[in-house]
Amino acid sequence: MSDFTFEGLTPALILDAIESLDIYVSSGLLALNSYENRVYQFVTEDHGRMVVKFYRPNRWSTAQILEEHEFSLELHALGLPIVAPLKFNGESLHTFCGYRFALFLSMGGREFEVDNLEQLEGMGSLIGQIHAKSAKKSFTHRLGISVAEFLHDPAHALKHSELVPFHLHLPFFTILEQVCTLAESKYTAAVANITQIRLHGDCHPSNILWRDGPIFVDLDDCRTGPAIQDLWMMLAGDINQQQIQLETLINAYKKFTPFNPSELALIEPLRAMRMVHYMAWLSKRWEDPAFPRAFPWFGEDKYWENQILSLKEQFSALQQPSIHLPSF
Structure with a gap:
């Protein structure tokens, strides 16, 4: 087919x-x-x-x-x-x-609330239980998280996409290359000594239902990677808010399986990888008529101007010390 x-x-x-x-x-x-x-x-x-x-x-x-x-x-x-x-x-x-x-x-269920610490605690417990089981076995066919799939291939696809406005090529691809280079360096250095396990892989809030506790409707993006991949996407707000959220998640998580604090250094590289991959994903799917209907702003100047700003902010975040939790 x-x-x-x-x-x-x-x-x-x-x-x-x-x-x-x-x-x-x-x-x-x-x-x-x-x-x-x-x-x-x-x-x-x-x-x-x-x-x-x-x-x-x-x-x-x-x-x-x-x-x-x-x-x-x-x-x-x-x-x-x-x-x-x-x-x-x-x-x-x-x-x-x-x-x-x-x-x-x-x-059925309600939307997951990222600013609800009780719900975050429930998510930390669920992911801890999943990882306690998933770490005992490996995938044979599912992919792992790699800089090739999440940085190199997407950057290449964007460079060959007609959807990036030509007059924004220089500022966009300049900052994109800087982010990709630094994210790869940071990710490769941090992940070298971290155990990789089977993951849900895409734990952002819209993939979580809440009905007397969290529910995952499927594992379409499950893959192999570091445990923090299933935790960091639930963080929102400024650095102080994220510290509180992360501590809530990990304290609940640790009741079921250990957490390696070295993985905290992966959060910003993983965020950068997701940003780059998402832009390229939209570009690659553009021939599907559902995408122009759902994302009409993707080809507009304003979108790409905002991406330049977002990439600059992410480049700055990559240069900062990784998030620190007092409990570690």
Whole structure:
């Protein structure tokens, strides 16, 4: 299947794919907020409310998706609040007309509040429990966090993108190169002696539901990396606020598994890597009609001017001492 943009994924095909598993939809299809894949909620008479997820072609291999499923099912079996794929005829991943898809029970919840210390404590506990289990085994097929994927390849893609306004090339690519060089140096030095484990990989607030505690709806971006990757994205505000948030997270985390304070030096390099990767991700996905509709500002001068400012601020942050916690 080479339909990278999902143009062939019609409502009729979606329904036929679901029905191929003897699941019969008794409602309409509600598109959920997912850009990388296509995700729809629906209702059945026999199984209640469900979700179907169609994986973007040419992104993950089948082996990588199955390893994600195995990880989800492993954590779900421990009683952790992970929404794992459902199995039909012993299989969690299915194919219909070339599209790979999976079914899940639908889970509702409130938006996670990054400034809520009680919720942050709950997240620290959950991630600590996940890491206590995930550290005991390694991925075989899933990728790791690397400067190649998160810095070099994105920078190359941006340099060859027509979406960066030509008159901003000099200031944008000058600061981009400076950030990439310093982030790579800082990341490589800090990660050399740090144990890498299986991670959720993308713990930003919009990937977390809250219902009497945190819930992860899937592990689509799970990969190998340092533990701090699953903690730093929940930090927000100024440095004092982030210190309080981080201390709350890690104190709860340490109840279930040790935390290496050397990983604190990875926060700003990882933040820089995410910034660069995100810009390139939008650029690479631009041929998918869903992206210009959802991100119309991406090609505007103002967006790139703001990115220049953000990169300059991140370059400054990379030059500062890493965040320090009094408890360490």
